[in-house]
Amino acid sequence: DAGITQSPRHKVTETGTPVTLRCHQTENHRYMYWYRQDPGHGLRLIHYSYGVKDTDKGEVSDGYSVSRSKTEDFLLTLESATSSQTSVYFCAISERGRVTNYGYTFGSGTRLTVV
Amino acid sequence: DQQVKQNSPSLSVQEGRISILNCDYTNSMFDYFLWYKKYPAEGPTFLISISSIKDKNEDGRFTVFLNKSAKHLSLHIVPSQPGDSAVYFCAASGVQGAQKLVFGQGTRLTINP
Numbered sequence: 297d298a299g300i301t302q303s304p305r306h307k308v309t310e311t312g313t314p315v316t317l318r319c320h321q322t323e324n325h326r327y328m329y330w331y332r333q334d335p336g337h338g339l340r341l342i343h344y345s346y347g348v349k350d351t352d353k354g355e356v357s358d359g360y361s362v363s364r365s366k367t368e369d370f371l372l373t374l375e376s377a378t379s380s381q382t383s384v385y386f387c388a389i390s391e392r393g394r395v396t397n398y399g400y401t402f403g404s405g406t407r408l409t410v411v
Numbered sequence: 412d413q414q415v416k417q418n419s420p421s422l423s424v425q426e427g428r429i430s431i432l433n434c435d436y437t438n439s440m441f442d443y444f445l446w447y448k449k450y451p452a453e454g455p456t457f458l459i460s461i462s463s464i465k466d467k468n469e470d471g472r473f474t475v476f477l478n479k480s481a482k483h484l485s486l487h488i489v490p491s492q493p494g495d496s497a498v499y500f501c502a503a504s505g506v507q508g509a510q511k512l513v514f515g516q517g518t519r520l521t522i523n524p
Contacts, residue, residue, distance in 0.1 A: 329511070338417070338500055339455070339514040354511065386454055388512075395504035397462075399445045399512055402454030 299323045302387050302403040309410055315377050317406050319370040319387030328370040329388040329400060330354075330362065339386065345370055346393055377410045384408070414438045415503050417515035425523050430488040432518050434501030437482065441503040445512070446475060446486050449498045458499070459486070491522045 299322035309315050319328060330342040341354030343362040351362050359381060361373045374381055384407050388400035416435045424430045434444075442463040447455035461468040461475045461484065468475050474487045488495055501515040 331514075336420075336516055338415075338516040339502075341511055341513075344511065388454075395443050395445075395512055397443070397460045398457055399443075399447070399460065399502065399504070402447075402456070404452070404454045 300387060300389055300401060300403040302406050304406060305404065306407045307409070309377050309408070311378060311410055312376050315374040315408065317372045317385055317408070319403060321368050321389045323389060324367060325389040325391050327390040327393050328364065330370070330372045331386045331388060332356065332383040333386060334383050342372065379410050382408060382410045415501055415513050415515040417501055417518050419518050420516070421519040421521070423521045423523060424491050426493060427490045430491045430495065430520055430522070432486040432499050432520065434484045434515055435482060436503050438503070438505065439482070440505040442505045443503065444475070444477060444484050445502045447500040447502060449500065455500055493522050493524060496520060496522045
């Protein structure tokens with residue numbers, strides 16, 4: 297899967313609990329992204345990172361935080377999970393910040409259900 | 412504000428015929444357009460792209476057409492095969508504040524035998 301692994305693959309959690317999703321890459325790419333996929337919305341950017349300890353917000357960042365302490369790991373934390381955060385979460389990586397012909401490489405996703 | 416729109420949630424095509432998936436965008440700063448294919452329980456995978464300086468790009472059975480004046484692109488699959496059944500996402504990126512990939516809502520393509 298192009299050296300990108302997401303964990304866990306599936307998770308069920310209760311409303312109000314914190315949850316952390318992990319993205320691990322072995323490609324040594326500088327840029328990493330978290331997207332969520334929802335019916336009728338496609339893929340929407342939550343947060344992204346352009347280097348170790350360098351992160352920024354995406355389009356739907358409320359209720360989420362991220363951390364990147366190593367090149368290979370990008371963590372997404374739901375500080376207090378809500379039912380509206382039930383979704384499929386995808387991590388993506390890219391060698392460059394500027395999208396050209398190939399865009400990003402995606403992981404296999406984490407299906408999160410908040411009950 | 413949906414900058415990239417795929418207005419057809421689903422499309423059904425007979426095997427061997429042409430599949431045409433459409434995508435519209437609003438941001439004139441976009442300069443790269445990509446199509447991704449997604450199977451259930453997998454991540455999206457890159458299919459084909461086109462730069463805004465071109466109006467057509469072809470790769471085997473897949474061709475993408477770009478009409479900049481209409482802010483419209485389309486993906487043609489000829490001939491369609493059962494393995495093409497998937498969700499297809501259109502995505503766009505550009506310079507100056509629009510560098511991240513922005514995705515459309517997706518179109519579910521079903522190829523019928």
